[in-house]
Amino acid sequence: MTPPNQAPVAAGPLIDARAQLAGAVEHLGVSDGVHRMLSISRREMAVSVPLRRDDGSTAVYEGFRVQHNFSRGPAKGGLRFSTAVDLDEVRALAMWMTWKCALVDVPYGGAKGGVSIEPRDHSQAELERVTRRYTSEILPIIGPDVDIPAPDIGTDERTMAWIMDTYSAAVGHTVPGVVTGKPISLGGSLGRASATSRGVAHVALMAMTSRGIDPVGATAAVQGFGKVGRDAARFLSEAGVRVVAVSDVDGAIWAGDGLGITHLGDHADSAGTVAGFDGAESIDPASVLTLDVDVAVPAAVEGVITAANADRIQARILVEGANGPTTNEADAILADKDILVVPDILANAGGVIVSYFEWVQSNQAYQWREREVQERLEERMERAWHAVVDYAGAHRMSYREAATALAVQRVIEAHDLRGLYP
Numbered sequence: 001m002t003p004p005n006q007a008p009v010a011a012g013p014l015i016d017a018r019a020q021l022a023g024a025v026e027h028l029g030v031s032d033g034v035h036r037m038l039s040i041s042r043r044e045m046a047v048s049v050p051l052r053r054d055d056g057s058t059a060v061y062e063g064f065r066v067q068h069n070f071s072r073g074p075a076k077g078g079l080r081f082s083t084a085v086d087l088d089e090v091r092a093l094a095m096w097m098t099w100k101c102a103l104v105d106v107p108y109g110g111a112k113g114g115v116s117i118e119p120r121d122h123s124q125a126e127l128e129r130v131t132r133r134y135t136s137e138i139l140p141i142i143g144p145d146v147d148i149p150a151p152d153i154g155t156d157e158r159t160m161a162w163i164m165d166t167y168s169a170a171v172g173h174t175v176p177g178v179v180t181g182k183p184i185s186l187g188g189s190l191g192r193a194s195a196t197s198r199g200v201a202h203v204a205l206m207a208m209t210s211r212g213i214d215p216v217g218a219t220a221a222v223q224g225f226g227k228v229g230r231d232a233a234r235f236l237s238e239a240g241v242r243v244v245a246v247s248d249v250d251g252a253i254w255a256g257d258g259l260g261i262t263h264l265g266d267h268a269d270s271a272g273t274v275a276g277f278d279g280a281e282s283i284d285p286a287s288v289l290t291l292d293v294d295v296a297v298p299a300a301v302e303g304v305i306t307a308a309n310a311d312r313i314q315a316r317i318l319v320e321g322a323n324g325p326t327t328n329e330a331d332a333i334l335a336d337k338d339i340l341v342v343p344d345i346l347a348n349a350g351g352v353i354v355s356y357f358e359w360v361q362s363n364q365a366y367q368w369r370e371r372e373v374q375e376r377l378e379e380r381m382e383r384a385w386h387a388v389v390d391y392a393g394a395h396r397m398s399y400r401e402a403a404t405a406l407a408v409q410r411v412i413e414a415h416d417l418r419g420l421y422p
């Protein structure tokens with residue numbers, strides 16, 4: 001079904017996100033009107049973001065903020081700086097945020113933002129000006145009770161500090177709850193920076209156990225060595241898993257005995273890439289997800305496991321650290337191969353769970369201990385994991401279908417209780 005006010009798209013994450021919704025709607029027996037409502041974002045803003053460059057020239061970028069749903073609370077989701085950003089991608093990511101927040105039962109709807117910029121091509125001063133301008137443009141539709149951005153691809157805690165400052169200056173007082181993923185000294189939560197990765201690793205360990213794989217000595221490959229991939233590799237490694245391969249935009253490396261993730265992190269900090277790490281072989285980046293390992297963790301961008309490479313995946317378990325790494329066509333191929341896919345809205349939910357904790361702390365001006373944050377994170381991840389496993393078993397469906405159905409059901413329940421539609 002094509003929503004009325006949005007032109008059809010040919011392929012890509014939005015097609016997949018809507019097809020996943022359609023599957024859940026069919027399973028749940030939802031009316032056409034409600035299906036239509038959930039297919040469409042509640043609010044979308046497209047802005048142009050002019051930048052005065054350090055050399056005095058002017059560049060202009062497209063920016064978006066999409067709020068998919070508010071039925072369970074304020075919209076919530078990251079902000080991405082990447083040249084791949086377009087409105088349909090942001091729409092898909094915002095819809096997935098709605099399901100993710102509902103699945104792990106945090107009191108939010110879903111949103112996402114993006115600016116079509118390559119951050120590597122800009123100085124910190126330019127990135128600060130772009131962030132502040134983008135924030136000023138979307139200011140009327142964000143706020144601690146409305147929509148709360150967080151880091152995603154190409155953004156970080158410094159970006160969040162600039163957003164918080166721009167917003168606070170406009171309203172006339174400091175509002176730490178307008179963003180999460182802030183620096184600790186500005187009200188950020190202990191444990192947020194590594195929360196997504198901690199959740200990915202935790203769920204990967206539960207998945208291994210469920211498939212009878214002993215994590216100690218099991219093997220893993222991780223695509224992406226950024227905020228999610230790097231610490232996911234570290235936590236897996238700390239749990240005894242041999243992380244044999246990792247990749248980033250510039251290259252991929254392999255070591256059969258396992259990579260020393262801490263030293264690799266130091267190397268990446270100084271070299272700007274994982275490529276060239278001593279004691280590891282350079283491999284084709286395209287092969288990282290098709291290596292013969294127990295667990296593959298895509299933790300970079302969407303659409304990397306497709307009909308073109310799914311039949312070559314050898315891992316027994318795929319844990320989606322990234323949002324939307326597996327296309328729907330690939331999903332069907334992986335199911336035929338009996339590869340367990342732990343879907344993004346479950347696997348990478350640790351980030352938004354601790355963002356919720358950060359928001360609670362910011363709004364109360366009180367800081368929890370890191371241990372408390374971690375225990376509560378793991379408890380929520382485990383609850384969501386068991387809910388998905390049980391639902392999938394009861395209804396004979398994949399974990400993605402189960403996770404989406406559970407989430408959609410909760411969102412519809414909120415709509416029903418609030419009476420937001422006839």
Ligand SMILES: NC(=O)C1=CN([C@@H]2O[C@H](COP(=O)(O)OP(=O)(O)OC[C@H]3O[C@@H](n4cnc5c(N)ncnc54)[C@H](OP(=O)(O)O)[C@@H]3O)[C@@H](O)[C@H]2O)C=CC1
Pocket residue numbers: 151152153154155196223224225226227228229247248249250273285299300301302321322323348349351352
């Ligand atoms: N940050 C968070 O809290 C959350 C993030 N996510 C999702 O996780 C994924 C990664 O986000 P995050 O880690 O924050 O982003 P970052 O920008 O911190 O890191 C992205 C990483 O992916 C690498 N990369 C990009 N494209 C490719 C590619 N084609 N092949 C291999 N590596 C690639 C980048 O390489 P290089 O370093 O060379 O640029 C970088 O290492 C995204 O899908 C995001 O939406 C999901 C939940 C929460």
Ligand SMILES: O=C(O)CCC(=O)C(=O)O
Pocket residue numbers: 076077078079097100148149150151152180323348349351352353355
């Ligand atoms: O922490 C958040 O609010 C959202 C993180 C995010 O963008 C995501 O989970 O995809």
